[in-house]
Amino acid sequence: GIQVEQSPPDLILQEGANSTLRCNFSDSVNNLQWFHQNPWGQLINLFYIPSGTKQNGRLSATTVATERYSLLYISSSQTTDSGVYFCAGGGLGGGATNKLIFGTGTLLAVQP
Amino acid sequence: DAGVTQSPTHLIKTRGQQVTLRCSPKSGHDTVSWYQQALGQGPQFIFQYYEEEERQRGNFPDRFSGHQFPNYSSELNVNALLLGDSALYLCASSLIGDGQGNIQYFGAGTRLSVL
Numbered sequence: 001g002i003q004v005e006q007s008p009p010d011l012i013l014q015e016g017a018n019s020t021l022r023c024n025f026s027d028s029v030n031n032l033q034w035f036h037q038n039p040w041g042q043l044i045n046l047f048y049i050p051s052g053t054k055q056n057g058r059l060s061a062t063t064v065a066t067e068r069y070s071l072l073y074i075s076s077s078q079t080t081d082s083g084v085y086f087c088a089g090g091g092l093g094g095g096a097t098n099k100l101i102f103g104t105g106t107l108l109a110v111q112p
Numbered sequence: 113d114a115g116v117t118q119s120p121t122h123l124i125k126t127r128g129q130q131v132t133l134r135c136s137p138k139s140g141h142d143t144v145s146w147y148q149q150a151l152g153q154g155p156q157f158i159f160q161y162y163e164e165e166e167r168q169r170g171n172f173p174d175r176f177s178g179h180q181f182p183n184y185s186s187e188l189n190v191n192a193l194l195l196g197d198s199a200l201y202l203c204a205s206s207l208i209g210d211g212q213g214n215i216q217y218f219g220a221g222t223r224l225s226v227l
Contacts, residue, residue: 004154031214041200043155043218086154099145099168100204100216102154 002027006087006103013110018075021085021106025068029089031098032063034072037084037105046072046085077110084108114139116205116219124225125193133188133222137205143167144186145216146178149200161186162208190224198226 003026034046047054051065063070084105090098117136125131137144143162147155157170161180180186200223204216
């Protein structure tokens with residue numbers, strides 16, 4: 001099955017710094033999502049980005065589908081950005097919603 | 113617009129018992145998927161329900177079963193609980209054919225502790 005590798009596993013930033021999180025897939029995926037998991041466990045949708053680039057405020061994401069990787073950029077980080085960031089993707093094929101295969105996450109701590 | 117809701121939020125059981133977790137999908141969604149997230153790990157897919165049938169299943173034993181009701185809500189049942197079943201159980205909903213690859217939205221989860 002598809003393997004998802006995220007890097008770095010842990011990241012500590014000072015407030016105001018920028019960061020880049022990376023997600024590599026072992027095979028092509030037809031849907032790719034980025035999530036932020038808050039301390040209470042809720043997975044917050046950040047981006048649906050099977051290819052191309054999207055921006056939402058201080059966050060942006062780029063997926064290069066042909067090379068099977070995605071990047072999440074966080075600019076001017078704030079303490080509220082702390083938490084675990086997951087990328088997840090589903091395999092190719094039609095039919096029902098493809099199950100999401102998750103990476104092991106990047107634990108981000110933003111210090112004031 | 114209500115998002116995905118799960119109940120209960122926390123649950124404590126003992127080994128060998130049975131548990132039922134519940135999920136109501138986001139308004140307008142017709143598909144429910146269940147995931148198990150162990151501490152420090154990413155969520156693992158358990159199974160998915162659409163049109164009241166199990167459509168896909170991950171690598172989980174038959175002790176894990178589910179159901180989807182006509183109103184699209186779903187239940188996850190786990191029998192003969194093991195200590196290793198302690199985890200955060202997440203429900204995700206989506207809409208088949210939404211034109212965007214069936215984006216999944218997650219509930220806040222049920223945290224199950226097996227003693």
